[in-house]
């Protein structure tokens with residue numbers, strides 16, 4: 203293995219320390235304690251784990267965490283009413299509605315009901331529009347975490363060829379926008395892309411966010427490329443158990459890449475650290 207392993211866990215731990223210091227200053231100098239509300243509807247086990255981790259990290263950073271656990275059969279009207287209540291609550295600086303929502307609830311209606319200034323996920327159309335037009339957006343947490351690790355590894359990314367595999371609103375599209383803002387030449391690849399190995403093979407930066415276990419093969423990777431793996435996929439193993447793998451074939455990719463994030467321990471921890479960062483940013487902006 204020749205690649206440097208990008209330690210997202212250590213990176214996130216440093217970032218969380220910085221955030222805790224900023225929170226302490228906000229408390230001491232301005233008498234403000236940032237408050238984050240997390241709303242979860244239903245009992246999706248993965249979502250429950252995420253929400254538990256988010257609450258724990260929020261409290262560890264010195265912020266107030268408000269958890270709203272609603273039953274699976276909550277109506278869209280009731281969820282919108284809760285969002286409106288949180289929008290109007292001065293103790294709440296950030297609102298996160300955990301996705302996916304149950305099928306009977308219109309996700310975009312709920313996201314767009316959140317006050318964009320409190321939208322710490324950065325999913326509101328105002329924030330995606332600001333990101334696309336170079337404004338002061340709140341940037342979605344996972345792509346923001348990827349960007350911070352890329353900047354740390356590469357510094358100036360001007361002129362580099364970057365490929366984002368995946369075109370979701372949560373990761374792929376905002377990631378492409380962030381790389382464009384860094385002056386990369388950006389390609390967004392997806393399930394209909396004709397020559398995925400060729401497209402990936404030309405890239406200095408590969409961000410894989412498709413949610414398909416080991417879709418990106420190690421021998422596609424250009425020598426020395428930086429590889430960021432957003433995937434978290436559980437696969438069955440021969441002994442009847444299971445393990446977590448990313449969207450990239452890690453061991454083979456690490457033979458060719460200059461640097462690569464592992465799964466787990468790469469992008470995952472950065473997402474929560476960036477949620478805390480966005481909550482502090484939102485709090486400061488709201489305070490003027």
Ligand code: GUN
Nearest residue numbers: 298299300301302323343
């Ligand atoms: N579900 C999976 N990832 C996320 C995320 O980053 N934000 C929200 N709100 N829901 C998610």
